[in-house]
Amino acid sequence: MTATISATARLTGQMIIAGAYVRGTGTEIRAFDPAAGRTLDPAYPHGDGTHADAACAAAADAFAAYRATTSEQRAQFLDAIAANIEAISEPLVDRAVAESGLPRARITGEVGRTTGQLRLFASVLREGSWNGARIDPAMPERTPLPRPDIRQRFVPLGPVAVFSASNFPLAFSVAGGDTASALAAGCPVVVKGHDAHPGTSELVGRAITDAVASSGLPAGTFSLLFGSGPGLGTELVSDPRIKAVGFTGSRSGGLALVAAAAARPEPIPVYAEMSSINPVFLLDGALDSRGGDLGRAFVGSLTMGSGQFCTNPGLVIAIDGPGLDAFVAAAAEALVAAPATPMLTPTIAQNYATGVEALSQSAELVARGLPPERETACHAALFTTDAPTFLASEELQAEVFGSSSLIVRCADADQMRAVAQRIEGQLTATVHADESDLEDAARLLPLLELKAGRILFDGWPTGVEVSHAMVHGGPFPATSDSRTTSVGARAIERYLRPVCYQNLPKSLLPSAIADGNPDRLWRRIDGRLTQD
Amino acid sequence: MTATISATARLTGQMIIAGAYVRGTGTEIRAFDPAAGRTLDPAYPHGDGTHADAACAAAADAFAAYRATTSEQRAQFLDAIAANIEAISEPLVDRAVAESGLPRARITGEVGRTTGQLRLFASVLREGSWNGARIDPAMPERTPLPRPDIRQRFVPLGPVAVFSASNFPLAFSVAGGDTASALAAGCPVVVKGHDAHPGTSELVGRAITDAVASSGLPAGTFSLLFGSGPGLGTELVSDPRIKAVGFTGSRSGGLALVAAAAARPEPIPVYAEMSSINPVFLLDGALDSRGGDLGRAFVGSLTMGSGQFCTNPGLVIAIDGPGLDAFVAAAAEALVAAPATPMLTPTIAQNYATGVEALSQSAELVARGLPPERETACHAALFTTDAPTFLASEELQAEVFGSSSLIVRCADADQMRAVAQRIEGQLTATVHADESDLEDAARLLPLLELKAGRILFDGWPTGVEVSHAMVHGGPFPATSDSRTTSVGARAIERYLRPVCYQNLPKSLLPSAIADGNPDRLWRRIDGRLTQD
Incomplete structure (x- = not known):
């Protein structure tokens, strides 16, 4: 039924405000196909403050009804979004490949990750522990004072503004992890789509809009806007009806949103996933036994997706010696044969070139990849320096x-x-260790725990599993809030806060904390977990 | 053993930096006995930036060893603090009564609450769910890509700065809820004691210091400083080694710390519990059936502890009519007979008088309590206004x-x-409702859930249970972070962040997420809670 609308891949160039298709009035942006070197129709005129205002008003209006839905209703809604995305996967993949220059297999996998994320949060809703249900039963006989009946559950924060990432046109964009977790929590969502993939954004926005309608939810549950970060983006974050922000992007962009949120009369949480160079520690035993293999595998991780991952391995730390020499030699040999692959946008390619140029001023070049045929392709680069130089440098x-x-x-x-100890906060830290390295690894581990959200052994940081135990987060500046994760089941917690009910009349108790446990949840009774 | 040191009530006027007793160099402050109207010896010279620096350096040094302790070791440490406080309870109560002007029974109760809080967090440590243990087992056969082994647990943020409250010289001061929860989490603590009760602070600081020593913990695990908020307080919050802040106090004080934390190169979480007027909604049926009783009980809550509670009922909302008239008449009658009781400090008394004067400009006076004999006593006041006036006013x-x-x-x-809908964020919202009011109450409840951290029926907001389900928090400006609570078991979560371990060698796995569940924790395996 909804598929008939969504299945058409004809793009309109419009935003979606609470179910209504609205043309922007500002700068017209067009997607760019970095592989073909051409711009793509249609034009997407940017929205302005009136559009942000309309979307926030609709989200605020929708909040009461949306948050009153049951976990099961929201789970079905997320399932419906996933089904709608699958129904348009062919035109969606076509468009996303054209807009990103990323390989078809990668984008196809990303569609699966996106629908998988939506279904993960549906399962989190059905499992129910997200409610954080706790009951401390009354103790009417306690002296000197009786204890009242005290119950706790989580409630959603309110409308959430989500900023799409450039590098995951699906999994961290319109229906990505931030949107899925906020919708799961019971928060209406206003997405600012990324200018790099407006067509992909529109297709996915329609899939969500159709699911809103077919699920009988208030139209304001979801809106999709296009606009500039400093303009419309700041207006969204500053709008008093927005109660939290999800962002994946650059450090400067993330910090601007953090500042805007802090400047509000009522500050709100900003979950900005910003920058990380993902240090890789190569321990001696591992280098000695397989330095060459590690070098080749490293280049595979480094060049995947033109290195456009938050978890790209931008730093390698090792002790000088023949093992490291073998690693460097193998890495250099692999890198010089690595083809230049398209980058997402001309701006990203330009920033990359500038960053590499800056590195070449203060570090020694080891190797570069094959030269690109287009300016918008990534000319891979590997540098080296010694520890004292690194320790003395910010750049x-x-x-x-x-x-x-x-x-x-x-x-x-x-x-x-x-x-x-010197490195900033990171999303990941990687260790390659053999059996003989375990003592060194054990001494390194407590340091890495303070620096990174994910610590991995004998693998590469690119590739983030979407699961219950994943942490995609980490100390500043990797993120603006190290207490959370933006990937995995726990991401829902970012959009919730606890409320406690004291002596609430039984007839008013929410089902999550009602007598008799009608929702069959795991609850903490007097501190003890039970499903009774 | 440690009691021999702590049991002496002779106060030295010194700060405690990592186990060393250090005299400040700045402004000498003395406690003031508001009941007797006299200052108390000894003088406590304020510390300066060098003391803040020394305490932070010691805390940072202590962190690695302190966080490496087991849950059981930290539980025993908290138990030892509680025992040390009990061992000095007589001189402690004497001094706290003198410094606060609060009744002996109240202070005695607060000692019990303080030791109870420490033991609650000891039990939270022993129960172990604070680890947030999750395991997603490897799926080596999965296609197209195998799944690695992924495990998650919480780790402490790092050294925490705690700012003591004026109104709870024990339960929210040196060994209060913020300190107990941060120490439980594995974070060293630097306390800035409140100038209103330095002697109480020193006694409790010694009790903690003795427990640090007898537990074999690094001395830097705990320090106690005195100093000005804008001076030493800001230096603490700005110190790069401090990773989180706990604060209970005024809105202006809390917002200053929030701003200082946001201005750091590395921003950190600030948990500031700031201001709340704790609205009480009197529904028609309840007013009609027991308006007079409610009026008398309300005044009991209003005047308790001179109203110096974060949860004091500063706002009453009701529909005009004979029931409300009866409430007001009974409240006025009770209030005019209410004796003026001492306020904590001359400054607080002055601010109170100014606030009452401001209210009297824009609202109509109903009644005042008995006039005070001293300027530092609280001359209770009750005002009334109509809803349109309230809705149009910020003041x-x-x-x-x-x-x-x-x-x-x-x-x-x-x-x-x-x-x-108009009121700001609150710590509490109270509803008095009879059976006949339940429909109205049900329509009010969703609004209150967005405004308050605790919603209570048929009681009064003063009196906060320390338990597993309590929330002492709420939307801004009640607190700076509505996602947490500063009272109750969940307060420990404020000082933790998740870390995920991918393919960690078995021998390096922390016990909380080790194979075979050696700590017998509740853990989430592939999303399913189990104790296996």
């Missing part, structure tokens, strides 16, 4: 978004740990 | 810290809900 820690990495040569394990 | 929502309240007369239930 060498700057993220270069794309296939660029820096190898830091250390004199010994102490220096390696000094580097670990 | 009428300002917190007046002390026994002052405003009754808002509404024309009907719609107007009552309009008031509910």
